[in-house]
Amino acid sequence: MKRYDLIVVGAGPGGSVAAMTAAEAGMEVLLLERSRYPGEKNASGFALSTKAWRDFPFIAELDLPSMRYNRLCVAHFLSPPPEMEERFTISSGPSRRMSYPEARDFFTAGMLRREFDQWVAEKARAAGATLMLESLVTGLRRESGRVAGVVLEGGEEFAAPVVIGADGVLSVTARLSGLRTKWRxxxxxxxxxxxxxxxxxxxxxxxxxxxxxxxxxxxxxxxxxxxxxxxxxxxxxxxxxxxxxxxxxxxxxxxxxxxxxxxxxxxxxxxxxxxxxxxxxxxxxxxWMDRMPTNIHSGGLMLVGDAAGLPEPLYAEGVWQAMYSGRLAAQVARECEEEGDVSAASLARYLERLEESPVGKEFVGGAELRRLFEIMGDPGLSRELTELAVDMTVNLFMSAQEPKAECVARALPLLAENLPLLMEVARIYLPMLLEVEGERLRGYLAAVKGLAALLGGSAGSAWDEGDKAEGGPR
Ligand SMILES: Cc1cc2nc3c(=O)[nH]c(=O)nc-3n(C[C@H](O)[C@H](O)[C@H](O)COP(=O)(O)OP(=O)(O)OC[C@H]3O[C@@H](n4cnc5c(N)ncnc54)[C@H](O)[C@@H]3O)c2cc1C
Structure with missing residues (x-):
């Protein structure tokens, strides 16, 4: 039976980045993929977010025939069926306030998965990982109660101190290791x-x-x-x-x-x-989880990407998450093997670091963000908000049908009339804001209160002075 330093199950983005990271660090890596080539199951494409450019220097080399940069996002708000015609449309380029250059340049790049997955798997192979295609993992080997390798359909076995399960949403490694029986x-x-x-x-x-x-x-x-x-x-x-x-x-x-x-x-x-x-x-x-999953490792095994349940809670973007968790799992595997301890307790640092990482941060406020989006799916609320957006835009910028000054003057009363509707949104938004920015907001509030007290105090004393001079308030 052949022994490796690391076995990675699945050559999707998560598995290939894990294999590449480990191979670059000098580990002997086996990358197993059930398909005839990575990405075979997808003829279609996806959008890779700029976070991949921020976090993975090798992504700068990405230049695939199917790539299209997306520098404009468009949201169309339609009237109800059966018309489904446009009532309100917004489109914009990326915000200039984003924290890194690529994010200020574009939102995502669209490309075909079969091209992307093969390109990343090739990077892993070039770094020294052994890529075995048409190799379906159907079992896990165990030593001293810990995962210690895999069994292929047909019975062939491979051993390694650590296995990374990058085998997607229906992960066999998650099921066989007992980390998950079935998604709820x-x-x-x-x-x-x-x-x-x-x-x-x-x-x-x-x-x-x-x-x-x-x-x-x-x-x-x-x-x-x-x-x-x-x-x-x-x-x-x-x-x-x-x-x-x-x-x-x-x-x-x-x-x-x-x-x-x-x-x-x-x-x-x-x-x-x-x-x-x-x-x-x-x-x-x-x-599609609204909180960061935690049952993602056991003795000798770490789950990454979809196998771990890491797509973010709003749009379920998952490729960058798979790549990020794949790299982290490979780094932890190397560290723990060097220390000679691949027990569940030792591999727990994978979960700890992931929770602290940008992947973990994507889950902060996840449940609340989803509720904000639910408003879009609520027939009553979404119609009212769309019509408010139409009114505000027309009255402020686009009116030609009625006198301009009258239209502009309508905008503020319209907002006031719609206060209950806006409060619906605020009721969801504010708790999320407190969860994400609580400390900073409390700081602002304290500063505002301090300022108010100061102004109140000086206004009060000015008032008192005025009262005395004028013989009391009128
Ligand atoms: C319709 C749709 C659109 C999406 N659009 C986007 C998008 O635009 N942007 C984005 O970031 N995310 C998108 N996602 C999410 C994204 O596809 C996943 O989060 C991402 O593919 C996860 O990568 P992964 O490496 O964890 O798993 P996968 O990409 O699923 O790769 C798993 C690999 O493991 C192999 N495998 C599975 N079982 C075994 C086994 N037993 N033995 C050997 N090999 C095995 C599979 O063949 C596969 O190659 C979309 C998802 C869907 C469904």
């Missing part, structure tokens, strides 16, 4: 998407850099669009409703509703303008 219904969602091919020139002319678009509306839930160089995929309300609303999720029929809402006029017009042709239909499971 509230921890996982089904997501559907239709991938379209479209000529590059038309993509350049029609979509250009607006590579992420979302469609919201009362009773619609919304579609989203991710564009790459020669096509795009559209996810339907099966995706966004289930992503935004726990309430809706119980009666969601993702496939049916995706097909229905692909008929929304703005979507149809876009696909016609692109001359888009359907290329692939996808239905996937996706972990």
């Amino acid at each position: 219904p509230d921890q996982v969602i089904s997501a559907c998407a239709v991938d379209y091919a479209a000529p590059r020139e038309r993509m350049d002319d029609v979509v250009h850099e607006a590579g992420f678009q979302a469609y919201f509306g009362p009773g619609i839930g919304g579609n989203y669009l991710v564009a790459y160089a020669d096509g795009l995929h559209l996810g339907g309300p099966g995706v966004t409703n289930s992503l935004v609303s726990r309430l809706n999720r119980s009666h969601i029929k993702p496939a049916r509703e995706l097909l229905d809402t692909l008929q929304a006029p703005p979507t149809r017009r876009l696909l016609r303008a692109l001359g888009a042709r359907p290329r692939e239909w996808q239905a996937h499971l996706l972990p």
Whole structure:
């Protein structure tokens, strides 16, 4: 039986980055992938966020044929079915206040998963990892009660002091190690998407850099669009409703509703303008937790990426999370092996560091953020908010139908009239703000109170002086 320093199960982004990190550090690594090539299960694409450029120097070399930079995000708010026409649209480039240069330049880059996954796996191979394809892991080896290797379909065994489970949402390593029997219904969602091919020139002319678009509306839930160089995929309300609303999720029929809402006029017009042709239909499971999962390691085993349940709690972005956790798990594996202790207690530093890391921070305020998004799925609230946005925009900037000054003067009373609606949003937003920025806010509040006391004091004494001079308040 061949022995390695580290075995990684699954050559998705999480597994390949884990294998690359460990191989670069001089470990002998076996990377096992069940498919004929990494990314085989996906013909479609995805959006890689700028965090990957911030955290992984090798990503600067990424230059795939299918890449399209997304420098413009668009949100379309539609009227209710059956019209589903646009009532309000916002689009913007990245904020200049973002904390690192790439984030100020673009939001994401869209590309095909089969190209990306192969590219990262090749990096792992080039660093010295052994990549074995068409190798389905069906069992775990144990020594002294700890995980100590894997068994392939067919019975072949490989040994290693540490195994990294990067085998995705239906992780065999999570199940066989006893870390998880099955996802609870509230921890996982089904997501559907239709991938379209479209000529590059038309993509350049029609979509250009607006590579992420979302469609919201009362009773619609919304579609989203991710564009790459020669096509795009559209996810339907099966995706966004289930992503935004726990309430809706119980009666969601993702496939049916995706097909229905692909008929929304703005979507149809876009696909016609692109001359888009359907290329692939996808239905996937996706972990979706609102708190950072904690049962992600045992003696000799660490779970990363989807296997660990790490997609973030709002949009379920998961590729950067898989890469980040993969690298961290490989670093911890090396450290613990050097110390000669790969027990659960020793590997616990993986969880501790992940909780402290940017991946852990994505879970702060997760439940509250989701509730904010649920407003978009609430037919009543989303319609009222959309119409308020329309009124504010028209009255302040776009009116041609009525005297301009009268329109502008309407804006403030409109906001006041809609205070109860805005308070609904504030009731969700403020507790989240306190969770994330509590200390800083309390500091501001103390400063404001101090200032108020100071002003109150001086105003009070000025008043007192005035009273005396004038013979008392009038
Ligand atoms: C419709 C949809 C759209 C998405 N869009 C985005 C997006 O735009 N941006 C984003 O960041 N995230 C997106 N995600 C989430 C993202 O796809 C995942 O979070 C990410 O792929 C997780 O990476 P991973 O390496 O953990 O797992 P995976 O990518 O699932 O890779 C697991 C690998 O393990 C292999 N494997 C599984 N079992 C075994 C086994 N027993 N033996 C050997 N090999 C095995 C698989 O073949 C696979 O190659 C999307 C998800 C869905 C469903």
